[in-house]
Amino acid sequence: MFCYQCQETAKGKGCTFIGVCGKTNDVAILQDLLIYIMRGISKLSVRLREKGIESAEVDKFIVDGLFMTITNANFDKQRFVKKIKEAFDVREKLLEKLTAMGEDPLKGEKCDCLTWKSNNLQEMEEKATHVGVLRTKNEDIRSLRELIIYGVKGISAYAEHAANLGYKDNGIYAFMQEALVATENDTLSADDLVAMVLKCGSMGVRVMALLDKANTTAYGNPEMTRVNIGVRNNPAILISGHDLRDMKDLLEQTEGTGVDVYTHSEMLPANYYPAFKKYKHFVGNYGNSWWMQTSEFEAFNGPVLFTTNCIVPPKPNATYADRVYTTGSSGFEGFPHIPDRKDGKPKDFSRIIEHAKKCAPPTEIEKGEIIGGFAHEQVFALADKVVDAVKSGAIRKFFVMAGCDGRMKNRGYYTEFAERLPKDTVILTAGCAKYRYNKLPLGDIGGIPRVLDAGQCNDSYSLVVIAMKLKEIFGLNDVNELPIAYNIAWYEQKAVIVLLALLSLGVKNIHLGPTLPAFLSPNVAKILVEAFGIAGIGTVDEDMKLFLN
Ligand code: FSO
Ligand code: SF4
Numbered sequence: 001m002f003c004y005q006c007q008e009t010a011k012g013k014g015c016t017f018i019g020v021c022g023k024t025n026d027v028a029i030l031q032d033l034l035i036y037i038m039r040g041i042s043k044l045s046v047r048l049r050e051k052g053i054e055s056a057e058v059d060k061f062i063v064d065g066l067f068m069t070i071t072n073a074n075f076d077k078q079r080f081v082k083k084i085k086e087a088f089d090v091r092e093k094l095l096e097k098l099t100a101m102g103e104d105p106l107k108g109e110k111c112d113c114l115t116w117k118s119n120n121l122q123e124m125e126e127k128a129t130h131v132g133v134l135r136t137k138n139e140d141i142r143s144l145r146e147l148i149i150y151g152v153k154g155i156s157a158y159a160e161h162a163a164n165l166g167y168k169d170n171g172i173y174a175f176m177q178e179a180l181v182a183t184e185n186d187t188l189s190a191d192d193l194v195a196m197v198l199k200c201g202s203m204g205v206r207v208m209a210l211l212d213k214a215n216t217t218a219y220g221n222p223e224m225t226r227v228n229i230g231v232r233n234n235p236a237i238l239i240s241g242h243d244l245r246d247m248k249d250l251l252e253q254t255e256g257t258g259v260d261v262y263t264h265s266e267m268l269p270a271n272y273y274p275a276f277k278k279y280k281h282f283v284g285n286y287g288n289s290w291w292m293q294t295s296e297f298e299a300f301n302g303p304v305l306f307t308t309n310c311i312v313p314p315k316p317n318a319t320y321a322d323r324v325y326t327t328g329s330s331g332f333e334g335f336p337h338i339p340d341r342k343d344g345k346p347k348d349f350s351r352i353i354e355h356a357k358k359c360a361p362p363t364e365i366e367k368g369e370i371i372g373g374f375a376h377e378q379v380f381a382l383a384d385k386v387v388d389a390v391k392s393g394a395i396r397k398f399f400v401m402a403g404c405d406g407r408m409k410n411r412g413y414y415t416e417f418a419e420r421l422p423k424d425t426v427i428l429t430a431g432c433a434k435y436r437y438n439k440l441p442l443g444d445i446g447g448i449p450r451v452l453d454a455g456q457c458n459d460s461y462s463l464v465v466i467a468m469k470l471k472e473i474f475g476l477n478d479v480n481e482l483p484i485a486y487n488i489a490w491y492e493q494k495a496v497i498v499l500l501a502l503l504s505l506g507v508k509n510i511h512l513g514p515t516l517p518a519f520l521s522p523n524v525a526k527i528l529v530e531a532f533g534i535a536g537i538g539t540v541d542e543d544m545k546l547f548l549n
Contacts, residue, residue, distance in 0.1 A: 001028035002134050004518040005150055006071040007491045008406055013518050014133075021072050022313035029128035030080035031069040035149065036131035037087040038065050039184040040113030042177035044094035044105065049174055053097070059173035061090050062180070063163065066156035067329035071492035072290070072310035076331035084124060088117050111184055143521035144193035145183040147496070150519070151200035152179045154497025157242070157308065158207045158458050160329065164245040166344075167214035175203045194527060201504030204497040208461035212376075215244050220274035221377035222455055226369040227271040228284030229439075231362040236260035237352055238286055238300050238362075239267050240293075241307030242456050243328055249346040250305065251279045259356045262286040264293070264304070266432050269455035272373030285370070286362060289405035289435035294318065302359040303352045305338070306330045309492065310432075323359065325352050370438050372453035374428075375462040380469065385448060387473055390483065394445050396424040397548070398484045402460045402498065403433040404491030410514040411436060414489055416540045418442065418451070422548070426450050428466070431457030431498075433489040460498045464505060479506060485547045486510040487537070490517070503532050513537035 001023075004014035008021065018024055023031075038061075045058045065083055068074040091114070098105040106114060113131075118124055136142035159172055182188055182196050216222075237259060239250055247263075247270045254261055260283045263270050268285045270276050287296035290310035297304055297320040306326045313332070314321040327338040327347060341347045379386065389395040399421060405411060418427060418437030427437070427450060434453050442450040454462040471479050488510055490499065496517075502510060509532075516525060516536050528534040537543055 001025045002132055003028050004133070005146070005153075005493060007404075007515060007517070008408060009518050012515055023075060024077070026077050026125065027075055027080060029125060029132065030077065030084065032132035033124060033128035034065055034080060034084050034087060035069060035180075036113050037084060037091065037116075038062055039180045040111065040115075041087060041091045041094060042180035043109065043111070043114060043184070044091065044098060045177050046174075046181050047103075047107075048094065048097060049177070051101070054170055054173075055094070058090060058094065058177075059168075059170070060163070061086070062173070062176055063156045063159050064329055066153045066176070067160050067308075068331070070153050070157060070309055070329075070494070072312070073308060073329055074331040075311065075313060076333045076337075078333070079331045079337075081121060081124070085119060088119075113184065139521040140190055140523045141193065143519055143524040144190060144197060146519045147524065148179050148183055148193065148196050148200055150493040150496040151197065151204065151500045152176050153493040154495070155200070155203055155207045157329075157494050158211045158497070161243050161245070161458070162207065162211040162214040164243060164328075165214035165218050167210050169206065169210050172203055172207050172210070175199065197500065198504055200497070201500030201502075204501035205461070205464070205504060207497075208458050208501060211458050212461050215273070216375075216377075219244060219248070219276060222269065222272035222373040222375040222459075223274060223378050224371065225272045225277065225373040226371050227268065228369055229286070230284070230367045231262075231286065231364045232260055232283050233361050234258060234260045234281075235356045235359050236262055236283065236300070236302045236362055237356050238262050238264045238297070238302065238304045239270075239307065240264040240290070240304060241309065241328075241330065242266050242458065243307035244270060244273070246305070246307040246327060246347065247276060249341075250349050251276060251282055252346065253349050254281060254353055255279060257353055257357070259353055262300075262362065264296075265290045265310070265435075266456050267307070269372065269453070269459065272375070272455060287365065289432040291405065291407035296365065297324070299363040299365050301362050303355045305349070305352055306332075306335075323355060366439075371449050371451075372438075372455070374449075374452035375454045375459055376465040376469075379452065379454075379462075379466050382448065383469070383473065385446065387470075389445055389448060390474075394424060395426055395448070396422065396483065398426050398428050398482075399547070400428045400463055400484060400486045400488065401433060401437075402428070402430040402454075402457070402463060403489040403495045404457065405432045405435050405489065406491045406514075408514060411489065413514060413537060413540060415440070417487065417543065420540055420544060423450075426452060428452050428454065428463050428484075430454040430459040430463055431495070436489075457494050457498055460501070464502070480508045487543070487547065488512055489514065509533035509535070511535050511537050511543070
C-alpha cells in the first residue's frame with residue numbers, strides 16, 4: 001500500500017505497511033482498485049454525458065465510492081469488495097449503452113480501467129497493487145493528480161449529505177467524473193492539471209453552497225446557542241459525523257423512548273439548528289474531537305452512531321466496540337451497519353435505540369456550556385455590532401482558524417495561538433479544529449464572543465459568505481484587503497476541498513498546518529506559494545508577529 005492523503009501520514013511521507021489511521025494494507029489497496037475502476041466508469045459516463053445522457057445511478061455510485069475512501073470513513077474490507085463488484089456492473093451497463101448506440105465503447109482506449117474484471121479476491125488484490133498512487137512516475141503529475149482526487153473526495157462527502165436531503169447538482173457530478181478522467185489522462189500537462197485543481201476549488205464552493213442550502217432549508221438557519229456539555233441521568237445515544245438527515249431521523253425515532261441523544265465531534269453544530277433544538281431529549285454535546293473517542297466512548301456507556309468519518313479503530317481491550325454502529329459511507333468490520341434509507345423513508349435506528357435502553361447513562365466528563373451557531377445569517381444579524389466594533393478598533397483583526405483537529409502533539413500550537421491572540425481579535429471557525437480552543441475562557445468583545453463557530457467543516461462556506469459581506473459593507477475591491485488572517489488546520493480530504501475553495505475565491509496568504517501535505521511535490525508546493533502565498537506555520541511567537549504586523 002501507499003497512501004499519503006492525510007496530514008498524519010507516516011513520517012510525513014506516506015503509509016506503506018499500515019495506515020497511521022489504522023487502515024490495513026488490504027483495505028488501502030482495495031480503495032485504490034475501486035478508484036481505478038471508477039475512473040473507467042467516469043470515462044464512459046463523460047462520453048455519454050456529451051450525448052446528453054446522464055445516469056443518476058452512476059452519479060450516486062461515484063459519490064458513495066469516493067466518500068468511502070476518505071480518511072477514517074470506512075475500514076470494512078468486505079464493503080470494498082462488494083463495492084468493486086458493483087462497480088463492474090455499473091461499468092458494464094455503460095459499455096452496453098454505448099454499444100447499443102452504435103458506438104465503439106472502447107474507442108481507442110488503452111486503459112484497462114474500462115475492461116479489467118475479476119470477482120476473485122486474490123486477483124483483485126493482485127491488480128490493486130498496480131493501480132495505486134505510485135503508478136504515476138512523474139512526482140509533479142502524481143502530486144497534481146492526487147490533489148485533484150482528494151479535492152473530489154471532499155466534494156463527494158458534501159454532495160452525499162446534500163443528496164440525502166434531496167439536493168442534487170448534475171454540474172457537480174459531471175465535474176467529479178471529468179476530474180477522475182483527468183487523473184487518468186497522460187496527455188494532460190501540469191498546467192492542465194493546475195487548471196483542473198482550480199476548477200475543483202470552484203466546485204468546492206458550489207457543493208458547500210448546495211449543502212448549506214440543503215441543511216438550512218430543511219432545518220433552519222443556525223442560531224447563537226449555548227450547548228450543554230454535561231450529562232443527564234438517562235440512557236443515551238451518541239451521534240457522530242456530519243449527516244444532518246441521520247440526526248433528524250434519530251431524534252424523531254428516539255423521542256418519547258426515554259433515550260437521550262448527544263452529539264459528538266463534528267455533529268456538535270446540530271445543536272445550533274432550530275429544527276433540532278426543539279427536541280427535549282436532545283441534551284447537548286459529549287466529548288471532544290474525533291481522535292479522543294477511544295477514551296470518551298468508554299465513558300459514554302451507551303451506543304454510538306457514526307454517520308461519516310472520523311472513526312478510530314478501537315483498541316483490543318476497548319469495552320465499547322460492541323456498541324458502535326455505522327451508517328452511510330462509514331463502516332468498520334464488526335460494527336453493525338444501518339442500511340440506507342429507501343424511497344426517501346427514514347432509516348431504521350430501532351436496533352440502536354433498543355441497545356441504548358440496556359445501557360447505563362453517560363458518565364460526566366465535563367460540565368458547562370459552549371457557544372456556537374455563528375453561520376452566515378446569525379452573523380448578518382449581528383452585522384451592525386461587528387462593523388461598529390471594527391470601525392471603533394474594538395476588533396482589530398479576525399482569524400479564520402477553521403479545519404480539522406488531529407492527534408499529533410504539534411496541534412497544541414492552535415490552542416496556544418488562540419490563547420495568545422490579543423483580546424481585540426476574533427476567531428472565526430468551522431470544523432473539528434475548534435476543539436483545540438472552544439472551551440477556553442477567551443471572553444467576548446462588546447457581547448461578540450471571541451470564538452465564532454459557524455459549524456461543521458462544510459460551514460467554512462459561511463465564513464466565506466461572511467467575508468464577502470464584510471467586503472461589500474466596507475466597500476473594498478478585494479477580499480484580501482479585509483482585516484482577516486487565515487491560519488487553517490487540516491487533516492483529511494474535506495479540508496483539502498475547503499482549502500481549494502478558498503483559493504478559487506482569490507483568498508491569499510493562507511497558512512496551513514500543522515504540516516504541509518506530503519502529497520505536494522516541491523514544484524507543486526512552489527506553484528501554490530507563488531500564486532497564492534500559501535505558507536506553513538512557524539512557532540506561535542513567530543506567527544503572532546507575522547499575523548499581527
Ligand atoms: Fe473533522 Fe474528521 Fe469535518 Fe473531517 S471529524 S476531520 S475535515 O472528518 O470532516 O472536520
Ligand atoms: Fe496513512 Fe492518512 Fe492514508 Fe490513513 S489516510 S493510510 S493515516 S495517509
